[in-house]
Amino acid sequence: MxxxxxxxxxxxxxxxxxxxxxxxxxxxxxxxxxxxxxxxxxxxxxxxxxxxxxxxxxxxxxxxxxxxxxxxxxxxxxxxxxxxxxxPGLNKNTYILWLLPILIFLIGGAIIYKSFIVKK
Amino acid sequence: MIYSLVGYYSLILGLIIGLSLFYFSYKNFNNSNVLDTKILSFTFLQLFFVVISFLCLIFSFVISDFSNVTVFNNSHTTKPLFYKISGTWGNHEGSLLLWLLVLTLFIFIFLVRTKNQPVKYKILTLVFQQIIIVGFFLFLIKTSNPFNYIFPIPTEGLGLNPILQDPALAIHPPILYLGYVGSSIIFSSVLAATSLKIISTSWASHIKKWILISWIFLTLGILLGSIWAYYELGWGGFWFWDPVENVSLMPWLALTTLLHCILVLEKKSILTSWVIILSIATFTLSMCGTFLVRSGILNSVHTFANDPERGLFILVFLFILIFLSILIFFFFHKDNNRKSYSFFWLSKETSILINNWFMMYFLSVVLIGTVYPIFLDVISSQKISVGPPFYHKLIIPFLIPFLLMMAIGPKLKWIKSQLEDKVYLISFLIISILLAFLILKNFNQNILINTILISSALYLFFITLRDFFVKKYKNISQNIAHFGFSLLILSILFNNIFASEIITNLKVGETFENSKTKIVFESVDQKKEKNYNAIIANFSISNLNGEEDRFSPELRIYNQPIIATSEADIKTTLMSDKFIVINLVQNQDFFNVRYQVKPFMLWIWLSVILISFAGIISFLQKRL
Amino acid sequence: MKNKILPFSVIIIFGIIFFIFYKGLEDSKIYTPDVNTKKEIPLFNTKEFFSGENVNSSSIFELDKVYLLNIWSSWCVPCRQEHPLLMNLNLENKLNIIGMNYKDNLKNAENFLKELGNPYKEIFIDLDGTIAIEWGAYGVPESFLIYNNEIIKKYIGPLNQESIDEINLFIK
CATH class of the missing domain: 1.10.8.640 (Cytochrome C biogenesis protein)
Known part of the structure; x- marks a missing residue:
């Protein structure tokens, strides 16, 4: 801490x-x-x-x-x-611009984790 | 005159052959187990006619036949022969003819070289490729015929834009298109294989060669474009995140992902859906890039003649191909071995998946950054710009884990792996961090992020370097590619961090001096050439160590068309480039002088060459 | 059921993308700043064109009067083209035309006015182009219609008959 x-x-x-x-x-x-x-x-x-x-x-x-x-x-x-x-700063016009790639990254990670990886 | 005629009718014949090939393919597909020789000869004939047409255009340029509109618009009698020839593909019409040439060339080679694959698969690949070819024939003939006449015949042409008169740019389009358009064969092949449900390990190793070819040429093509921007645009940069650069980067990212993914498919017959999607995406992104550049929907430094009709044609054609692929994918492809998908978390499969995951993220950043302004403008009429800061902010932080994964990933084994020998992996990391810190300790700008970035790149560098000695020839191509990538990132980082620049206004005879550099503006000369007049400024520049260099940047005024350009003078050495460029200022008697020292510039080019060299080795290995 | 949702949503997404690209093809992609928003005029100090004396913007523009600020230069070709229109506007005399001489050589500029006439009530100098930027201009010629120390409308590029009519309408 x-x-x-x-x-x-x-x-x-x-x-x-x-x-x-x-x-x-x-x-x-x-x-x-x-x-x-x-x-x-x-x-x-x-x-x-x-x-x-x-x-x-x-x-x-x-x-x-x-x-x-x-x-x-x-x-x-x-x-x-x-x-x-x-x-372009983060404002109502650009939320999608900035956040969509991050969202895609997170979703991609979730898909990989859920469908492929077994923890053992 | 005669060349235009021959060229034009060759195109028509090529189109007719394309249409007749559908018929032969249909007949052959149902009736026979061997490939009809007619198909092969007709494919060859189509290639032949496109080559004839292309040669006709080149000849028209060489003899400066100004009855041809394309030649009139893009050439001039005083131009050197080399640039007359390269002018053939330096314009919209000619470059599309080059597209067609590559499309027909690749399908012909594909049919000749593909063995051990079902005949039906070959025929179906031909059919899909012919859909693309016929589409481009129609596009060329209908909206961008390179053989249009002009009457009365002008005595002189309008000339080629001087910034396009550069050796790197002369060979840039052919090389780039071999990669760009070469991905069409992957697209056709994957659609054929999906329809026939033969996606398997043997298909994977067969298509891998084609992926490698496209990838090698695309890598080199992007490199040449970047070198051109560096030498010719006179800004001292090599990558501007300009839309045109981005659209060449997108297929490259997709192709690189595919190259990694196909390794898994080759070994284990899994991830089939993902391979199909990537193969489709690669060519679709190439087409999408063509649309974005040629339709004028984006504004960028590299302008092609823009015409909404052309844009509409490519757009409709592009979406026909997209919907066709979607239908084939959902209709024919059944993914029924979902159960056997699981990997152990520490395995080569996982590391390749993680590579795919990051690459897709980078791709989405570039794609969204490039097209978002269009979407926003259409939806809300707000106009914004998306430039380098956006890409840097979203890409650089993710580069760090990506580099680390590149170092560790190849060490893992298939299915299940354990990291043995953790000691050296960790000690290399510590060494890298210390070294990065030592390198940067005198620099106070953004030290934290730069240290982390450099340490991760150094880590990859050392790990791959060690593997050259430990593993010798095992996985040599992969190791060279990753080593090249670490070198590339390191060079770019050093190039950015340690670059220095002086911008000042000087008259002839004046001297600029600061603590490190002394710039003497000695004299001005004039020069008259066949196609331009130039003012040459002579500088002598010395640094702290007393080394002195002489520079002669130029301001050129080209006569056809009348365009002023500034030619930078660049001194390249192994460790750094010195770059000087001058400009006139309106109504002033001084010159604006820009002097830059850019370390490791040469290494950026070398590392990309190394990366594509790795591709060539891998390609040759498969042959053996 | 689930198997059908995915293909349909994919097709719909691509349909939307197609539509947006199609719409995007229609308009020009060359950016021009918004011309209609009202803005306060900027404050600046500069030199008067003929006398070379220092002037302050507040002494040029008064409240309750209509001004047309015209950015011009002797080396700019479209300025020659719009100059007769400015001369005509000047004859009607309800409008105060102010000139801003942009990055010019004084001699050339004086010859330009001798040759084509001087429509300007006052001219001031912008030698390094920085005042033009304060005004939000990015090239020559540009003109600003001003009332009550506010920019009413901005004309980018040379004035034409249409814009002259609009200006006349505003004066009345």
């Missing part, structure tokens, strides 16, 4: 350790998760369109203003709609 608690604390604390990274990295990480509206198959990070270049500058500005990653995503979501985010 003690071990379990310790484990939990480690998990909760560990995202903190990744905060002190360089600004550029943060910018890249964010723009990788934004979809470019000009070349619609690419992320803003990968794209070199005028729009994407400006958007990178905006991300830099927002980071300097001290906005968090989530706030920046939220900002672009209100400007351009949910489509711009490559990482």
């Amino acid at each position: 003690k071990f379990f608690k310790f484990f939990l604390i480690v998990i909760i604390l560990f995202p903190l350790s990744s905060v002190n990274s360089e600004g550029n990295d943060k910018r890249n990480e964010i723009t990788k998760n934004l979809r470019c509206l000009i070349c619609q198959g690419q992320s803003v990070y990968d794209s070199d369109s005028e729009f994407a270049n400006s958007l990178k500058i905006v991300v830099d500005k927002k980071l300097q203003e001290g906005l968090s990653e989530d706030q920046i995503y939220e900002y672009f979501k209100t400007k351009y709609g949910e489509w711009i985010l490559y990482d």
Whole structure:
């Protein structure tokens, strides 16, 4: 039980350790998760369109203003709609998207367990 | 002119032969115990006509016959010969002709090479394959004829998109299609075998060869596509979870699952239903991929000319095949040996089932991620994007137990097994964890998940490596494949974690310097080629150790069609790739410079080659 | 009975999938952001086009007036195409047309206006394209119909007669 608690604390604390990274990295990480509206198959990070270049500058500005990653995503979501985010959050539109694979995994496991395996 | 005519009528003849084959098959099926020679010769004739048609299209491209619409749209006189030829299958019409070529080629080889199987089974396989072939003939002739005329005849063509002018992409479609379309033979064969109720161990070892062929080519095809994206798209990535990539990954996952599952069937004549479903799913997923890509229902970087009529045709055809398979499956297949199914929990069967279980999960993630936006849009008009973060979040955590199972699974015996020698299994695990921790201890980003991932990949790496020495040639192909997979995962992880990147704006003569790297933008040259003009930027880049490299990335402006591309300059070494790319910025006199150091890049390619090499060994072993 | 349920449900599921794919074929897959939702106009600081003086967005847009913000650039071909329409709109004079010069070279932009006329009451500069993003635009040209500091409607791409009619209707 003690071990379990310790484990939990480690998990909760560990995202903190990744905060002190360089600004550029943060910018890249964010723009990788934004979809470019000009070349619609690419992320803003990968794209070199005028729009994407400006958007990178905006991300830099927002980071300097001290906005968090989530706030920046939220900002672009209100400007351009949910489509711009490559990482769709868990909401009523995406319950099936996120949970169906997990459900399939669980059902698959149950089928294998029930029909094939004898414990002895 | 003449080539188009010959090509077109060869297609018509091929279609007629396809239809007549139904008749001969029907006659032969009821009356005889030997395969009618007419069937064999007609199948050959069909292949012959498709080859003629295909050659005609190639010739039209080689001589730049612009009376042909396909050539006009996709070629140009100034293009190098190599790309004129590869332009044949770099477009929708030509690539479908390639589909047909593979379909007819595979059924012909199948009929010639298949021995020791009932004649009825061969005939029925032919019939199912002909349904697919005839469908594609109709599709080609009706909606995407590669031999349409244009009048008046233009003097010059529109040219091939420059990003498609790349050696890896030139051979990518033929290789990929051999895998992609090759799975059709598995589909036809399993439907035939189900209808005749001859799914058995001997059928399993017979079809295994075909599964291996498809699997090898599909693996290599995906690799080539990935290499192309890395060198040509100029982003420094090799896998983008783009819909087009996903649709090639889905049949691969199904095929890999099938490859494992068929091992069980080959030994024990169980899991028949599951093998049937997987065989059907593989080709259905290939077709579904074609539908998704060609209909324009998804938007992706790789655009084919989109046409709703084509989409509708493939969609209807795809679902005819699906419903046909469902009917055959439920009507003919009776699974009555359910009682004998049970396995001991620690056995090879269980480990293969667990492999199947995880593979199906990965498949469902990719499938749902790819098609979900379409469903949501149709049902509620909400538009969302599903990108890399989704796939990473759902796949990476499951990779950990999967890798561990890959290490332990092959150690188990059939029916019932005990893990002897637990000592080295556990000590290897401890070594892997320690090593992973040592490698990562200076990196503070996501250290926990990365350590666990790397330890499990290292574990697989060491276990398989040990087996090369301990087991020698026993199960060599399986061991190479698993070893290759561990190498692949390790390379991808290191490539991600240790990659470094500099993005900056530089004018000619300027220097960028940070604590580790110094980039000098030395000069700019111009170059004129037959099919493009280029600006070449010369850089000298040195790192802490004083090593200096010279780079010359280019900005090219192709003349036909007029498209600007940026050519990355990549220096590949055994341990890392250095990658530099430049871009112009609107109304500015500086260049946007992107410099990346990507460790273990070469190893990603090598490990995939190793994995397909394992397939080749397994294929050859069966022959001996 | 149980044996029949499975095949039927499988067939129904695939039937639904077929239907959804079929429906999905109908509409274009190129994404454009929603154009009809009302939004507050963003706040920003920038430079005036001719004088080069600093301006604040609040000094450009007043309440109770109708504005048309037009994002343009001299290097953008469709902007030339829509320019005469803007000139005509300007003649009617009930509407304040504001220009946003997007990632442009000042000389070229001035020549552009000399050649085709200046329909704008005021022009400000967006040199690096960041203000356009504040507005939720992603290309040139784009136009925004503004009333009471709210974006009423967004026009992506060049204006055409239809959109001009709609704007005129709104002014009345």
